[in-house]
Amino acid sequence: MRLELVAHTSDVEALIATAMLTTTSVSDPSTIFHRLKNKPTRVAGLVNRVEVQHGSILDHNRLCWMMEATESEVLDILLMNRFFSFTRLGDSKWLVSSNLRTAIRYAHEHRDSFGEALLDSIRDLVPSLHLDVGRDGR
Amino acid sequence: MKVELLSYLPIDKLRESLKGVDVSPGDLLPHTSFTFAIEGISRACSHQLVRHRLASYSQKSQRYIESDRLKELVVTPRTVAEKEAELFDAFIDTASETYRKLLEADVPREDARFVLPNAAETSLLMTMDGRAIHHFFGLRCCNRAQWEIRALADSMLVRVREVEPKAFRRAGPYCYQLGRCPEGRFSCGRMEEVRERYEKLSL
Numbered sequence: 340m341r342l343e344l345v346a347h348t349s350d351v352e353a354l355i356a357t358a359m360l361t362t363t364s365v366s367d368p369s370t371i372f373h374r375l376k377n378k379p380t381r382v383a384g385l386v387n388r389v390e391v392q393h394g395s396i397l398d399h400n401r402l403c404w405m406m407e408a409t410e411s412e413v414l415d416i417l418l419m420n421r422f423f424s425f426t427r428l429g430d431s432k433w434l435v436s437s438n439l440r441t442a443i444r445y446a447h448e449h450r451d452s453f454g455e456a457l458l459d460s461i462r463d464l465v466p467s468l469h470l471d472v473g474r475d476g477r
Numbered sequence: 478m479k480v481e482l483l484s485y486l487p488i489d490k491l492r493e494s495l496k497g498v499d500v501s502p503g504d505l506l507p508h509t510s511f512t513f514a515i516e517g518i519s520r521a522c523s524h525q526l527v528r529h530r531l532a533s534y535s536q537k538s539q540r541y542i543e544s545d546r547l548k549e550l551v552v553t554p555r556t557v558a559e560k561e562a563e564l565f566d567a568f569i570d571t572a573s574e575t576y577r578k579l580l581e582a583d584v585p586r587e588d589a590r591f592v593l594p595n596a597a598e599t600s601l602l603m604t605m606d607g608r609a610i611h612h613f614f615g616l617r618c619c620n621r622a623q624w625e626i627r628a629l630a631d632s633m634l635v636r637v638r639e640v641e642p643k644a645f646r647r648a649g650p651y652c653y654q655l656g657r658c659p660e661g662r663f664s665c666g667r668m669e670e671v672r673e674r675y676e677k678l679s680l
Contacts, residue, residue, distance in 0.1 A: 345494035358535035369514035398533030401510035424507040436508040
């Protein structure tokens with residue numbers, strides 16, 4: 340199986356931080372977002388505090404991967420998690436997408452090559468998020 | 478009401494990333510998404526909004542944020558303003574006062590909020606994928622939808638058409654998408670008027 344992150348929505352970490360503050364701040368989400376968007380250090384500080392299990396704040400994004408896998412491997416993934424979207428691109432070639440929460444949850448719940456590949460593909464996208472916390476009892 | 482599109486995944490960018498593999502725009506829709514800041518809607522409207530389950534929401538919490546400006550931050554329906562504005566205002570005053578007294582009596586915010594009305598304003602972050610938002614427009618831009626969520630759906634559609642004009646040219650109420658009204662005997666019977674409106678809808 341091969342997996343490559345090929346596209347994603349913009350400002351992924353800034354939107355995680357915006358979602359965090361939206362629920363508990365008197366400021367409106369657009370104000371929070373524009374305040375944070377160009378402050379990567381502040382965003383990193385907030386995202387660094389996220390407990391990955393508290394997942395809904397990780398929903399406000401979309402990540403797309405190209406995947407090479409057999410039909411059987413794809414079926415296994417679909418049976419284990421209904422939140423991934425798949426489109427067949429050709430023989431053994433697929434477009435897969437989900438939000439960050441789905442990807443991280445899958446990797447935490449299933450110790451297989453797809454889970455490992457998912458985490459490896461998003462480490463650079465969300466460098467401030469502790470992706471391995473809660474995984475394998477860590 | 479204020480609606481801002483904060484982030485989305487452009488369909489052209491997604492198509493380019495597929496390195497020459499030809500995929501129809503319809504097949505790409507579920508892989509795109511749109512994240513909005515939605516501000517100044519009523520809690521009545523947000524209750525309807527969250528019934529769309531193929532979406533994600535982060536909403537201002539009445540447990541964490543004190544509603545100390547309730548009198549200023551309410552949505553008043555036009556019919557109420559026209560027919561019984563004083564009655565409505567008196568109720569908001571009473572609710573506001575009761576809420577304040579409960580807090581003063583050391584009732585926690587999470588319990589004091591039980592007296593807050595559906596008219597109270599709220600703000601939230603919402604994300605929907607391209608297919609889900611097409612369905613949302615089909616249902617909520619319809620004349621049969623309630624006025625506040627219809628206004629919200631129209632605002633969202635305007636913003637989505639601005640960034641994805643081709644993919645969402647035919648988005649709108651289902652009668653506009655399908656060329657026939659699926660509401661049966663509940664149809665508003667104004668398909669021509671609706672078609673004209675959504676042909677033109679833009680910023």
